Amino acid sequence: MVNKLIKEDTKMFxxxxxxxxxxxxxxxxxxxxxxxxxxxxxxxHTWCKLLPKTGAGFLQTEDEISAGFSTIGGILxxxxxxxxxxxxxxxxxxxxxxxxxxxxxPFVCAVMQRGGPSTATVIxxxxxxxxxxxxxxxxxxxxxxxxxxxxxxYDYMIKAFNTAWKYRFPTYxxxxxxxxxxxEPVVLYDPASRxxxxxxxxxxxxxxxxxxxxxxxxHLRNTYNMEEELMGVLEGYKADYExxxxxxxxxxxxxxxxxxxxVIAHGIVARSARTAIDELREKGxxxxxxxxxxxxxxxxxxxxxxxSRAKQILFTESANGQLAQMVLEKLYGLNTPYSTLFKxxxxxxxxxxxxxxxxxxxxxx
Amino acid sequence: MSRTKIVLAGEGGQGVQSVAKILVEAGYxxxxxxxxxxxxxxxxxxxxxxxxxxxxxxxxxxxxFAKGDIIIMLSDRAIDRCSTYVDxxxxxxxxxxxxxxxxxxxCKEIIGVDANKIANEQLSARVFNIIILGVLLEATHVLELxxxxxxxxxxxxxxxxxxxxxxxxxYKALExxxxxxxxxxxx
Numbered sequence: 053m054v055n056k057l058i059k060e061d062t063k064m065f066x067x068x069x070x071x072x073x074x075x076x077x078x079x080x081x082x083x084x085x086x087x088x089x090x091x092x093x094x095x096x097h098t099w100c101k102l103l104p105k106t107g108a109g110f111l112q113t114e115d116e117i118s119a120g121f122s123t124i125g126g127i128l129x130x131x132x133x134x135x136x137x138x139x140x141x142x143x144x145x146x147x148x149x150x151x152x153x154x155x156x157x158p159f160v161c162a163v164m165q166r167g168g169p170s171t172a173t174v175i176x177x178x179x180x181x182x183x184x185x186x187x188x189x190x191x192x193x194x195x196x197x198x199x200x201x202x203x204x205x206y207d208y209m210i211k212a213f214n215t216a217w218k219y220r221f222p223t224y225x226x227x228x229x230x231x232x233x234x235x236e237p238v239v240l241y242d243p244a245s246r247x248x249x250x251x252x253x254x255x256x257x258x259x260x261x262x263x264x265x266x267x268x269x270x271h272l273r274n275t276y277n278m279e280e281e282l283m284g285v286l287e288g289y290k291a292d293y294e295x296x297x298x299x300x301x302x303x304x305x306x307x308x309x310x311x312x313x314x315v316i317a318h319g320i321v322a323r324s325a326r327t328a329i330d331e332l333r334e335k336g337x338x339x340x341x342x343x344x345x346x347x348x349x350x351x352x353x354x355x356x357x358x359x360s361r362a363k364q365i366l367f368t369e370s371a372n373g374q375l376a377q378m379v380l381e382k383l384y385g386l387n388t389p390y391s392t393l394f395k396x397x398x399x400x401x402x403x404x405x406x407x408x409x410x411x412x413x414x415x416x417x
Numbered sequence: 418m419s420r421t422k423i424v425l426a427g428e429g430g431q432g433v434q435s436v437a438k439i440l441v442e443a444g445y446x447x448x449x450x451x452x453x454x455x456x457x458x459x460x461x462x463x464x465x466x467x468x469x470x471x472x473x474x475x476x477x478x479x480x481x482f483a484k485g486d487i488i489i490m491l492s493d494r495a496i497d498r499c500s501t502y503v504d505x506x507x508x509x510x511x512x513x514x515x516x517x518x519x520x521x522x523x524c525k526e527i528i529g530v531d532a533n534k535i536a537n538e539q540l541s542a543r544v545f546n547i548i549i550l551g552v553l554l555e556a557t558h559v560l561e562l563x564x565x566x567x568x569x570x571x572x573x574x575x576x577x578x579x580x581x582x583x584x585x586x587x588y589k590a591l592e593x594x595x596x597x598x599x600x601x602x603x604x
């Protein structure tokens with residue numbers, strides 16, 4: 053057991069990376085494995101700085117391949133372990149993430165997106181959206197929370213541990229370099245004070261009791277001999293995933309009820325959209341926001357309902373339409389026209405969205 | 418709703434991010450809503466380093482903004498990189514003793530300060546950025562001098578305790594920076 057540092061509501065002025073380290077501690081995480089890459093370094097820096105007080109553990113591995121597999125190893129050994137990465141690190145960690153998917157490991161990872169492809173920038177992007185949802189060889193049986201600021205980072209990092217340990221799918225907090233590096237006020241709290249009880253950490257291997265008497269044997273496989281054998285397992289996973297989807301899916305609507313132009317955005321860009329929507333409403337343009345919080349799985353029913361109500365939709369991202377691609381597939385059969393505002397690896401400002409929506413509104417007249 | 422959008426830009430190593438941290442800490446302690454994003458490349462020194470700061474009375478939405486209320490440019494490259502954040506409502510501040518050119522941008526006002534020269538000749542090269550903080554404080558009036566001094570105490574308190582003359586040096590730098598804006602000649 054680790055010592056939890058946050059025992060009562062505590063308002064602090066932190067970077068997002070610091071918030072994530074505190075959140076992992078509040079979620080009773082016992083061990084972090086990681087390898088440095090900007091812009092997520094301060095998650096491990098903060099985690100390490102707190103170690104004398106928390107009594108938790110940390111291992112810096114030789115790269116992200118190792119960090120990913122070590123995290124799996126830690127979890128198999130019965131520890132509530134997690135990792136964090138970004139950019140090219142997220143790319144090379146995909147092998148381990150696929151293994152976690154195959155073996156149903158409660159793997160928790162914070163991804164702080166930076167510019168891509170390759171090394172690109174150390175600053176910011178939303179270009180790991182597709183990678184985080186569907187990276188690796190597999191089917192994307194993952195849960196991905198896309199956060200929009202520091203309170204989200206704290207809330208959803210805690211939630212990620214519960215989701216991972218309850219449903220046993222790899223679970224991600226997908227943020228970005230802005231959120232990692234920026235400073236803003238945040239309220240840290242003990243999850244119990246919000247009625248949140250943490251799903252206990254259980255041993256995957258060497259559990260208590262006699263095999264065959266007290267418990268079933270643990271046979272965790274990532275290798276199968278027969279095609280049909282594999283498909284049988286994956287069909288089971290798929291059914292579990294679909295059953296769970298309704299329970300975990302989250303979204304946020306902002307002035308979307310009567311919106312004629314519906315902005316669809318995730319993460320920090322959704323925050324710029326809120327600023328823009330307030331300004332557009334003042335100008336008499338009925339704009340609204342649909343923000344998927346779980347970008348995997350998507351909340352398809354509410355999404356389709358909001359899109360059906362609108363006259364036009366706008367996809368905006370700091371990427372070339374990675375979320376749009378995932379969403380459009382779910383909108384099959386609807387014919388609401390859409391426009392795009394994609395800035396690859398660059399922040400989207402409120403002004404960008406205001407200008408775009410104004411031109412859409414003018415064109416519709 | 419009042420929101421002040423600040424861009425601080427210079428060369429890596431000039432202390433741009435240190436000043437931004439003191440500024441937003443002061444805003445936070447003063448009970449304002451604040452949001453600060455550091456923006457830099459992979460260099461330890463020598464790249465353009467930019468700090469985007471917002472100080473507001475209400476919750477801040479967009480983390481990055483298109484145009485700033487005040488843009489501080491502390492090198493030629495900062496002028497080139499940050500002219501995009503300027504519009505007709507912006508105040509532009511640049512350091513005449515570092516930059517070899519004047520920003521040629523349409524804006525509300527351009528203020529030239531020779532903070533680097535003053536730091537080197539009258540105070541210490543190390544407080545160049547604190548002079549800039551004084552300039553920023555006087556040019557925006559978004560925070561009180563007392564707020565900034567409190568935040569400096571948080572950031573530099575240990576150094577001040579070891580060498581009390583450092584506190585005086587920093588205060589002097591702050592005041593001289595404020596003076597540069599107060600006493601400016603119309604450009």
